[in-house]
Amino acid sequence: MKGAEGPGASPGPPATGRRRAVRPAAVRLALMALPLAFFAVFFAYPVVSIVGRGLRTADGWQLGEVTQVLGRPGILHVLWFTLWQALASTGLTLLIALPGAYVFARFSFPGKQVLRAAVTVPFVLPTVVAGTAFLALLGRGGLLDQLWGVRLDTTVWAILLAHVFFNYAVVVRTVGGLWAQLDPRQEEAARVLGASRLAAWRRVTLPALAPAVAAAALMVFLFTFTSFGVIQILGGPGFSTLEVEIYRQTAELLQLPTAAILTLVQLVAVGAVLGVHAWTVRRRESALRLVDPSTTARRPRGAGQWALLGGVLASVALLLFLPLGVLVERSLDTPGGHGFAYYRALTSVDASGTFLVAPLEAVWNSVRYAVVAAAIALVVGGLAAAALTRRAGRFARGFDALLMLPLGVSAVTVGFGFLITLDKPPLDLRSSWILVPLAQALVGVPFVVRTMLPVLRAVDGRLREAAAVLGASPLRVFREVDLALVRRALLVAAGFAFAVSLGEFGATVFIARPGNPTLPVAVARLLSRPGDLTYGEAMALSTVLMIVCALSLLLLERIRTDRSGEF
Amino acid sequence: MALLTLEDVTVRFGARAALDAVRLDVAEHEIVSVLGPSGSGKSTMLRVIAGLQAPGGGRVLLDGADQAAVPVHRRGVGLMFQDHQLFPQRDVAGNVAFGLRMHGASRAEQRTRVEELLELVGLPGAGGRAVSTLSGGEQQRVALARALAPRPRLLMLDEPLGQLDRGLRERLVVELRGLFGRLGTTVLAVTHDQGEAFALADRVVVMGDGRVAQTGTPLGVWQRPASAFVARFLGFDNVVPATVGGESADTPWGKLPMEPGSPQGGRTLLVRPAGVRMAAPDDGLRCEVETRTFRGSRVVVRLRPEGGGPPLDAECAPAEAPREGDTVGVTFSQDDVVVLAESGTGAKTNATAKTNADAGLRDGSRST
Known part of the structure; x- marks a missing residue:
């Protein structure tokens, strides 16, 4: 942190200036108004409506249904599987990614920056692509099947490994980011005081790191608990999570009451997890003294450290890059030898009637939707982050948690909710293309908030004062100081929102119209059709999607601010 | 009429009162240093004058005009922050030109003024450098140039040299004084470092607990601290209660000679260490030498009177300093015994005041 008070500083008032102290409540409310309205209309209203519709009949509320539904063996199995696969995925991810976090934090080696960006690619990849990549690696006719006749797509391992693939970056970024900023001298101080290397790590570093590890674990748990695209593609009949079951009950069985109850169950579970997460984040923000990460990394020394580095690089290659490589290879592996036949096929409307338009049009649709969604997310999330920067106790914390909720609420429910609520005046958006970006923006907002918040909070209040004393009016101060400082973070947030919107699947699959599918929807639709051609086309389209995502991420990494957000 | 008036x-x-009914006048072209320990309200005073902090009571007048309704950006004062607060996203020229831009100066005007100011602060041609590449001393110069650029009618400095190392600080303080003298700038600087304050200012205002404890020339304040608080803050520990009668005073250290016409009765006295003379043990007050501390050209000797009473500091040339454990006889010179006003500042500040004064003495040069 910059701006530590010097020893001679008078303990003056906090950095908030007088002008902001006059009417902070009004300013905060004005900033919150749009985000609150957005969430009320496009999140709370659809979700509450669909849950209400499921639980209420002409005879009134059917709350007896809850115990009845939750008592069904099939549903119990889904609940149990959802929970244990999430726990197992989280454990496995931590096991594999924590050494990676250490290596990225404390070692310097050539190509580290590029590699750091590359391991983040899977995280912003659409879940559908991740699923497809693992299918190409572990599934029928996949690489392992060809080499050794091993197929894992019917086992839970495919799901777990895909979840590791997906969430590796969460751990490396949250834990590694903090680890790199921990002052190594703290550990050295413990060593000088007589602690062994292990004891020093256990007593000094681990306690400092623990909240970050807990936060990362909770994020991974959250993502895997609500996993949809991965399981939809890799799960098979035996493995269904809540989210997949909600989709099945809603779209296939038209059992709205069951879907509503499952949505509620998921909401409660996610709410609890978010509560714990918010608590650990607050603890983490409190006490640590951080240093410049570039000063803490050094070249590995000794056989042990080189082995650790090698192991981490190997696991990254095997778990992260191999699936992507196989995906690309499969997309080129046509019956007539390697070539671009599948890509060419994407440009024409196929005879099977899977699409009304050429699949490649989905690229244009996706990009268009994602740009609009990112813009919406940026405005809503930016205002929300600005409101949250003016810290205001419990109310603001509640607002913060509300903003994170779309990450955990069933996207399927949101999508279906859109369909049944936004179809009458004054909000008849049924036939409007804006419906898709609106749903995607909901998922983008949490990322924008998480990226912007640390940067906005880090703007030293006295910089604003310095500008004011030099003659800048309040509006000018905002433009010259705040906006100038967060411009880069704003770009990063925009990129994240774009990538996340591009990959959104759960809600979009409901509301994208057949004539205008997005990339993930098109991939899923291709995969649902049997045949080598559609399989190859799915691989090709996934590759296109991956390249679009990776390009936007690499672009981001170039302009990334030092003070990265939590993702 | 004073340029700045606090009523x-x-x-x-x-x-807690950070400022307690503070009155202060600063005349045009005057350089005033506000000196005080941490928490004495110095920085708050600058914030009130700049408009960054609304006073709970009283008035701030600039050129005789009440500033209550004038927002920060229209007050036309300059403030150099303690840690400079340069805009990290702008280069040096962008920082210096900021105030000029806010006042609507043309590009050509900005360019010439920036060059002129960088020249003035000794960083010619540094306009294109990134702020992050500057050393502490260079940052300080850029912050000064930025504050001076819009020609503020009053320039305020908050611990201007606080973060720099000693050698640089001593050089810069002399440079600053020369610069302000040449430009005719009116300056109000706050610092906890008496060396800095005395070297920079025409007039020193000592603050404690939100109140003005003493105002005067650097020499006047140094020679005749007004109260026990000021004396202790300046590093003088030889403060004792006494009963003054005629030309002598009864103290725990025995009878002290007093100037004719000194106030009579129960008083608090300061004996400056330079006025504590050490001689053979049989002359005067017998004391044991506890410690010796080198302070450049002088040595401060801490003495413990054998007959009891508070410890006593004496100052002498290094060659004359007795060894630790020696016994000496102490006499007092009348010129260095000062009658202090009854201190309005509570005893609770004395602990902090003392620490800071020690720090000040250790770091700063003595200017007398």
């Missing part, structure tokens, strides 16, 4: 300015944070 009974009061600021409270909760129950």
Whole structure:
């Protein structure tokens, strides 16, 4: 942190200036108004409506249904599987990614920056692509099947490994980011005081790191608990999570009451997890003294450290890059030898009637939707982050948690909710293309908030004062100081929102119209059709999607601010 | 008419008064240093004058005009922040030109003024450098150039040299004084470092607990501290209660000679260490030498009177300093015995005041 008070500083008032102290409540409310309205209309209203519709009949509320539904063996199995696969995925991810976090934090080696960006690619990849990549690696006719006749797509391992693939970056970024900023001298101080290397790590570093590890674990748990695209593609009949079951009950069985109850169950579970997460984040923000990460990394020394580095690089290659490589290879592996036949096929409307338009049009649709969604997310999330920067106790914390909720609420429910609520005046958006970006923006907002918040909070209040004393009016101060400082973070947030919107699947699959599918929807639709051609086309389209995502991420990494957000 | 006038300015944070009915006048072209320990309200005073902090009571007048309704950006004062607060996203020229831009100066005007100012602060041609590449001393110069650029009618400096190392600080303080003299700038600087304050200012204002404890020339304040608080803050520990009668005073250290015409009765006295003379043990007050501390050209000797009473500091040339454990006889010179006013500042500040004064003495050069 910059701006530590010097020893001679008078303990003056906090950095908030007088002008902001006059009417902070009004300013905060004005900033919150749009985000609150957005969430009320496009999140709370659809979700509450669909849950209400499921639980209420002409005879009134059917709350007896809850115990009845939750008592069904099939549903119990889904609940149990959802929970244990999430726990197992989280454990496995931590096991594999924590050494990676250490290596990225404390070692310097050539190509580290590029590699750091590359391991983040899977995280912003659409879940559908991740699923497809693992299918190409572990599934029928996949690489392992060809080499050794091993197929894992019917086992839970495919799901777990895909979840590791997906969430590796969460751990490396949250834990590694903090680890790199921990002052190594703290550990050295413990060593000088007589602690062994292990004891020093256990007593000094681990306690400092623990909240970050807990936060990362909770994020991974959250993502895997609500996993949809991965399981939809890799799960098979035996493995269904809540989210997949909600989709099945809603779209296939038209059992709205069951879907509503499952949505509620998921909401409660996610709410609890978010509560714990918010608590650990607050603890983490409190006490640590951080240093410049570039000063803490050094070249590995000794056989042990080189082995650790090698192991981490190997696991990254095997778990992260191999699936992507196989995906690309499969997309080129046509019956007539390697070539671009599948890509060419994407440009024409196929005879099977899977699409009304050429699949490649989905690229244009996706990009268009994602740009609009990112813009919406940026405005809503930016205002929300600005409101949250003016810290205001419990109310603001509640607002913060509300903003994170779309990450955990069933996207399927949101999508279906859109369909049944936004179809009458004054909000008849049924036939409007804006419906898709609106749903995607909901998922983008949490990322924008998480990226912007640390940067906005880090703007030293006295910089604003310095500008004011030099003659800048309040509006000018905002433009010259705040906006100038967060411009880069704003770009990063925009990129994240774009990538996340591009990959959104759960809600979009409901509301994208057949004539205008997005990339993930098109991939899923291709995969649902049997045949080598559609399989190859799915691989090709996934590759296109991956390249679009990776390009936007690499672009981001170039302009990334030092003070990265939590993702 | 004074350029700046504070009339009974009061600021409270909760129950604590950061500024307690402070009155102050600063004349045009005057350089005033506000000196005080941490928490004495110095920085708050600058914030009130700049408009960054609303006073709970009292008035701030600039050129005789009440500033209550004038927002920060229209007050036309300059403030150099303690840690400079340069805009990290702008280069040096962008920082210096900021105030000029806010006042609507043309590009050509900005360019010439920036060059002129960088020249003035000794960084010619540094306009294109990134702020992050500057050393502490260079940052300080850029911050000064930025504050001076819009030609503020009053320039305020908050611990201007606080973060720099000693050698640089001593050089810069001399440079600053020369610069302000040449430019005719009116300056109000706050610092906890008496060396800095005395070297920079025409007039020194000592603050404690939100109140003005003493105002005067650097020499006047140094020679005749007004109260026990000021004396202790300046590093003088030889402060004792006494009963003055005629031309002598009864103290725990025995009878002290007094100037004719000294106030009579129960008083608090300061004996400057230079006025504590050490000689053979049989002459005067017998004391044991506890410690010796080198302070450049002088040595401060801490003495413990054998007959009891508070410890006593004496100052002498290094060659004359007795060894630790020696016994010496102490006499007092009348010129260095000062009658202090009854201190209005509570005893609770004395602990902090002392620490800071020690720090000040250690770091700063003595200017007398």
